[in-house]
Amino acid sequence: MQKKAVSLYKIALYRKFMITFEAIDAASPGKSLAAALQAFERKHGVHLTLHDCRGIFYHADGTPFFPGRYMHIHPYCITGRFETPGWNRRCHEECMLRAEAAADRLRRPFLHSCWKGVTELIVPLERNGSLALLLYAGAFRTPGTELPEELPEPLRQLYAGLPLPGENLGNELALELQLFGQGLLHYADLCRNRTGAPQERSNQIRRFLEDHAHEEAGLAELAEALHLSVTYTCHLVKYHFGKPFHTLLREERIRRACNLLHSTELPLKAVAAAVGFRNEFYFNRLFTRVCGIPPGEFRKSGRNQPGAGWPFA
Known part of the structure; x- marks a missing residue:
């Protein structure tokens, strides 16, 4: 009787604290991946940006996997970008062309500081030896950096509120981003509507x-x-x-x-x-x-x- 009572108690305790985990639909995991991306940002206190280097991260109808994620949307990055002449061009050259060239050369996680004075962790992902995706995590203040004179005071105040890199840019963050990126590469394969055996x-x-x-x-x-x-x-x-x-x-x-x-x-x-x-x-x-x-x-x-x-x- 006592063993039965203990067993019933364990079952009741388990049901009280039981957590239901949502499984990822292998055929259509986009919603779950988007939720995972947001959870990642909350956990590490960063904004994530994805640069699709080769244009392969799209669904069958041509829509991108993560609309709005292919541009740096952090308030500091976006402020003044399209209103001030020349800023959008400089952002393109800095965070797309130069950063991608560095990623293609290094093929490993690295820190990148832009012309506005912010630092981001960039994690390159390869697909069969070719650079396929860049994951950006930021934005952080760059210690010892003098901001360009043309930056207005409101933007300087935004910059002052950015966190310092600290331990957020350690190996753990880079490793997690690499694993997440590998999941995106796998998702890209699923979305290509491949049928039949791989060897066909x-x-x-x-x-x-x-x-x-x-x-x-x-x-x-x-x-x-x-x-x-x-x-x-x-x-x-x-x-x-x-x-x-x-x-x-x-x-x-x-x-x-x-x-x-x-x-x-x-x-x-x-x-x-x-x-x-x-x-x-x-x-x-x-x-x-x-x-x-x-x-x-x-x-x-x-x-x-x-x-x-x-x-x-």
Whole structure:
């Protein structure tokens, strides 16, 4: 009797303190990942920004995974950025172009200080040897830094309220960001609507495009990756996709460009380079021919319309 009473007590205690954990839907984990991102910010007292280096973090309809997260939205970063001439350009050059170049060179977490005097932790994520995603955590004051003279007093007051780096930028934060980023990379794979076994030829071809579309990739490189002849590889591509390889490559690059145009303020030249076009003028002509409007107009017309103007089914 006494054992039974103890068992009933344990069951009642367990039910009292029982916590229900929500499982992540592997097929559609976006909501759970967004909640996890917000929880991460609360835990560490930081703002997170995601830079999609290659335009691969989008859903099937062309909408980005985390709308509004691809730009630095911290009050200090956003204040005056679009009102003061030249500030937006400097922010682009500092936190996109220069930071990405440093990340591509280092390929490890590092601290970055911008022209406004704030420090952020930047964590690069690779995908098959190519830089795919940058996670920014901040913003913090930079000890010993003199702020630019053009910064107005209200912005200087905002800066004074920022925390010092302290222990928040230690290895633990960098490690957690790397793990979270790996989850995003896995989510990107799930959202590519890949069907069938990974070793199937169609999936091998699709994965090659995903990994190398931003590079100087051609049919010969695909044939080499598949360990097949160029002639047979050409036949396989047309058999599985109903179109030649160069068309698949062009469509993949244009898809990525659409995503970056919708979700970032990157200059057109940087968008073209990020998705694999080395010539900005060729990119403009091709984009206009495929989408019906120039990339600049596409950005203006589709920014607040998720999936608008998506050129492919």
